[in-house]
Amino acid sequence: MRKATEMIRPKHYVDRHGHDLFFEFERGHYPAVLAIGFCYLNMVKYERRAGKKTADPTEDLAKARTYFQEYEKLLFLKSIGEIHDQGIDLALNYEDFKKRKEIYLKRLDRIEEDIKSGRAKR
Known part of the structure; x- marks a missing residue:
């Protein structure tokens, strides 16, 4: 183990x-x-x-x-x-979530691209 x-x-x-x-x-x-x-x-x-x-x-x-x-x-x-x-107000605020969602999903796409291309630091 x-x-x-x-x-x-x-x-x-x-x-x-x-x-x-x-x-x-x-x-x-x-x-x-x-x-x-x-x-x-x-x-x-x-x-x-x-x-x-x-x-x-x-x-x-x-x-x-x-x-x-x-x-x-x-x-x-x-x-x-x-x-x-x-910072809890930001984490729990839905009013600007659409904007934050877009930013976060782009970040995930960038991370995936960096990993697949070998640019990501390991």
């Missing part, structure tokens, strides 16, 4: 600076409520999936525990004011 860190926080989830989403969450780069919700929903997902996708629930339960630990850390950071919900 893969090492727990590689299994739960694999290198393919890091950005070009070597940072994964947990790093970004802990530094307040996303609204706290979204980061906390992300961890909460992932821990529930892996708990529910345990023993169903594969007969051995070990990996899914390890992932659930990892998301639970991050969830706890983020709740603490929010309680002491280290992370906040700045």
